[in-house]
Amino acid sequence: MAADKDLNELFLDTLKDIYYAEKQILKTLPKMAKAAQSEKLQQAFQKHHDETEGQIERLEQIFELLGKPARGKKCDAIEGIIDEGKEIMDEYKGTSALDAGLLAAAQAVEHYEISRYGTLKSWATKMDLKQAIKLLDQTLAEEKKTDELLTKVAESEVNYEAAA
Numbered sequence: 600m601a602a603d604k605d606l607n608e609l610f611l612d613t614l615k616d617i618y619y620a621e622k623q624i625l626k627t628l629p630k631m632a633k634a635a636q637s638e639k640l641q642q643a644f645q646k647h648h649d650e651t652e653g654q655i656e657r658l659e660q661i662f663e664l665l666g667k668p669a670r671g672k673k674c675d676a677i678e679g680i681i682d683e684g685k686e687i688m689d690e691y692k693g694t695s696a697l698d699a700g701l702l703a704a705a706q707a708v709e710h711y712e713i714s715r716y717g718t719l720k721s722w723a724t725k726m727d728l729k730q731a732i733k734l735l736d737q738t739l740a741e742e743k744k745t746d747e748l749l750t751k752v753a754e755s756e757v758n759y760e761a762a763a
């Protein structure tokens with residue numbers, strides 16, 4: 600077993616993964632907002648776009664706390680989720696199911712982020728990185744809130760319209 604890789608390294612690697620993912624998400628959210636038909640959904644995407652800028656800054660603060668340069672590492676998982684979202688935008692353009700598809704894609708993104716930030720927070724706790732725990736927790740709360748908001752939008756209008 601290679602003894603030279605430890606939790607510190609895994610933490611840093613995962614931080615790079617989510618940093619890359621957040622930057623991709625930042626680029627994609629305006630496109631999703633533009634594609635969405637429901638005004639509530641457009642607003643939700645715009646709001647989360649602004650939040651994502653703050654989340655990227657928090658990640659940069661964590662890199663700084665670790666004394667490492669803020670650098671992303673290609674995350675295949677988020678690429679795949681975003682690609683699926685793009686497919687939905689193309690294939691369901693102009694249909695009543697478009698927003699339902701966009702919502703589903705956005706929730707897949709949020710769930711990926713919640714999983715990553717949850718893991719990072721628990722590792723930061725193990726490593727006793729108090730400041731990092733605080734920053735990760737703030738973002739985790741935003742991701743969870745976004746997921747809940749998307750569920751509300753889905754239940755209130757989008758899925759009904761898709762079924763009508």
Ligand SMILES: [Fe+2]
Nearest residue numbers: 621651654712
């Ligand atoms: Fe995020």
Ligand SMILES: [Fe+2]
Nearest residue numbers: 709712742745
């Ligand atoms: Fe998010």
